[in-house]
Amino acid sequence: MNSKVESIDLEVIRADLLKKVNLLRKRRYPFSSINEIAEKNGISSSNGYDSLLKKILQLSKGDVSKILIDFQKALTPEVVKHCLYANKAISIYKLSDGVDLNDLEKSLNALTPNLSIDNKYYSIETDIEKDFIARFSPDDDMSIFVYHDQRSYVFRSKEESSTIINSFNEELDPLDENQEILELIKVIKVTIPTFDFVVLDKRLKILIIGFDLAYVFPKAMINKALDQLENKIKKIKGLNHINRLNFRNAIENMEIETDGIVFGHAFCSSGGTFNHLGKTSSKRADVRKDSFFTKGSTGEILDYYGIRKRYNTGKRDCAVTVALSYREYKASALTPIYVAVLDYMQDANDLRYCCKKLLDNS
Incomplete structure (x- = not known):
């Protein structure tokens, strides 16, 4: 038995x-x-x-x-x-001194009683439960509220099986001997559960809304999901007038800042005559120290519109990305940026450190 x-x-x-x-x-x-x-x-x-x-x-x-x-x-x-x-696209909202952070935390706690993510949310559901499913308190000053959703992405992959390729060849017109399929490309749709979040950090006096897996999904989907979460949160007392922090100034300030390693940046030269995107795959190389960049930028006034920077949070290196697309930049160099991407984070300290950098530089 x-x-x-x-x-x-x-x-x-x-x-x-x-x-x-x-x-x-x-x-x-x-x-x-x-x-x-x-x-x-x-x-x-x-x-x-x-x-x-x-x-x-x-x-x-x-x-x-x-x-x-x-x-x-x-x-x-x-x-x-x-x-x-992992890999969150975030918006940050500064909370005014008039907001009682403890009362706000109580209101947010009412979103869900669950203190862990139920195993069922790690699978694909027929009936998608779009809701807050769990809350975590990694320290006394931070509360994380997890919002469950389900999304799909598409990728292309080369078919390696000769048997499958041959089966397609058998379907070709037998009267045309010159036809032969040499390669097949599969377009695969992947549907996964996703875990967005709303974070209250009482130490920094901010609210953070985050979208899961920023590099997997398109920008339009990210913006729509963040807007929808913001609308949900604004229904909570005291949050109806919150506004997103504009990260536009952070790009140049992060470029100048000595702390951290810039492993990617985008800029235009004086008058917009020269556009450049520089990046490195090396963990320790800083593109600001590249000889091509230092020589070419001498005497130029550079207008930065994108940056990827690695910071050591004490335990590990995490990455912060703030950027406009070139099309957005050309439309207006003053286009606000309300979304940044945080990568390689593994704990609450990483999240707080990266958000503090964005606050300090914006």
Whole structure:
């Protein structure tokens, strides 16, 4: 009787692991990181997500129960961390001195009683529950309210299977011997659960609204989702007149600021005669110190309209991006910027540090 219960529980754990590994794959979580977690918990090294999923599904040797349970315990916090902090497009709202932060926190707490993300939200639902699903308090001054949604993105992939390519060749006109399909490109639609947020930081006296997976989805979708969340929050007493912080001035100030490493920037020269986008893939290289840039910018008045900057928050390097597209810049150099992208964050300290940089430079 007990062995049957244990067997059922084990399959539940196995299914939970498959769901969470699949979610991280769709969220473009680095495979090397999840492979390392799997290895530390008894699963041999894999060469990709498909390989790891197959091993979880077929694991039958050794202490299977211990391996799966240990892997689940190690993986679940990584999933939560990635959903809470990874790759967020944010807007910041300064709160006036007249706002009672403790009363505001109580009002926000009423959005959801849940103190953790239920496992069901890591899967695709037939009936999408668009709502606040959990709240977290990483420290005494910060509250994070998670908003669940479901979105789709599309990517292209080359078909590697010769069998599939040959099956298409068989469908070609048999009367035309000169036709042959050499390559197939698949257009794949991926639907995933997403985790936006509203954050109250009482220490910085700000409200933050964040969109999940900023680099996966188009800008129009980001702006629409942030607007919708803002409209929901404005219904709370004391928040009906909040306004987004304009990050436009932050671009040049971050460029001048000595702290941090600029690994990408965009600017026009005097009179707009020369447009340049500079970037580096090196973790330590600063494009401001590039000889091409230092020589070319001498004697020029540069007008910056985009920057990507890496800051060390104490535990890790996180990236802050503030930018106009070239089309937006050409329309008006004074176009306001209400959305910044924060990347590589893993905890509340990273979020607070990056927001403080935006506040100081805007």
